[in-house]
Amino acid sequence: MGRLDRKIALVTGAGQGIGAAIARLFALxxxxxxxxDRDEALGTRVADEIAANGGRAVFYALDVTDEAAWQRTMSWLQGEYGGLDILVNNAGVALVKSIEDTTLEQFRDVMRVNVEGVFLGIRHAIPAMTARDPSRSGTASIVNLSSVLGVQGIPDNIAYGTSKAAVRQLTKCAAIEFAERGYRIRVNAVLPAVTETPMVSREIEEWAEQGTFGTRDVAATRAAFSARVPLKRIATPEEIAYTVLFAASDESSFTTAAEYPVDGGRLAV
Structure with missing residues (x-):
């Protein structure tokens, strides 16, 4: 307990799934x-739940594709809290379609959220993070959620996989640039495997619909995907959140530009 004491943390896409698990753990x-989150109902529910359990949380509406919204958010953070210690770029969308069936506009929609949203977060976090009181312990930390699917290819995944590969490079470029310029901001990436979230449940249904893994049965599709993981199961959001916690905390103070797979051994095979 207390690994993030006195830290101010912004988590995007925190209304459900991995983002909600991260928000709850950070508050704890x-x-x-x-x-x-861009969904006020979902985000408010998570913030209220955290507060009801004794944590400190507020909801702030943010569409990560809107640059003006990022500017307003960071300006508000500086005015309200004096800066930002941790940014978790978690918000993301998926698209399960073959290359032939993926339109240019659909491809761009995924890029807007998963790539441009991360770029805007990194870019506009700089003034809020460099404005931190120099007496505050440790460095500021940005954690970007990529994916093992940004490393390995699977069918019907061209837009999502490409976007998550781009997040890995955004992480490395920002981390090295910030280090070279003397900014006290570390940037790392966490690469989950398929995780039990509402988005993944929809993906599994869509994979089944398309027969991506040789079956159109939802339960069989889930089993087929789990079988690809050496630990033979799908991750929980909390398992991802604990790795994000380490990357965000001062415990990883000498780590930047790193990639943390949370994949049940998937990238090793």
């Missing part, structure tokens, strides 16, 4: 959490 570890 002492952070003041800004629960951001």
């Amino acid at each position: 570890e002492g952070a003041t959490v800004i629960v951001s």
Whole structure:
């Protein structure tokens, strides 16, 4: 407990799934959490739940594809909290379609959220993170959610896989640039495997619909995907959140530009 005491943390896409698990864990570890999402109902519910359990959390509406919204958010953070210690770029969307069936506009829609949203978060976090009181412990930390599907290819995944590969490069470029310029901002990436979230449940249904893994049965599709993981199961959001916690905390103070797979051994085979 207390691994994020006195930290101000912004988590995007925190209304459900991995983002919600991260927000809850961060609050449990002492952070003041800004629960951001474009869905006000979902985000408010998570923030209220955290507060009801004794944590510190507020909801702040944010569409990560809107640059003006990022500017307003960071300006508000500086005015309200004096800066930002942790940014988790978690918001993302998926698209399960073959290359032939993926339109240019659909491809761009995924890029807007998964790539441009991360770029805007990194870019506009700089003033809020460099404005931190120099006496505050440790460095500021940006954690980007990529995916093992940004490393390995699977069918019907061209837009999502490409976007998550781009997040890995955004992470490395930002981390090295910030280090070279003397910014006290570390940037790392976490690469989950398929995780039990509402988005993944929809993906599994869509994979089944398309017969991506040789079956159109939802349960069989889930089993087929789980079988590809050496640990033979799908991850929980909490398992991803604990790795994000380490990357965000001062415990990883000498780590930047790193990639943390949370994949049940998937990338090793």
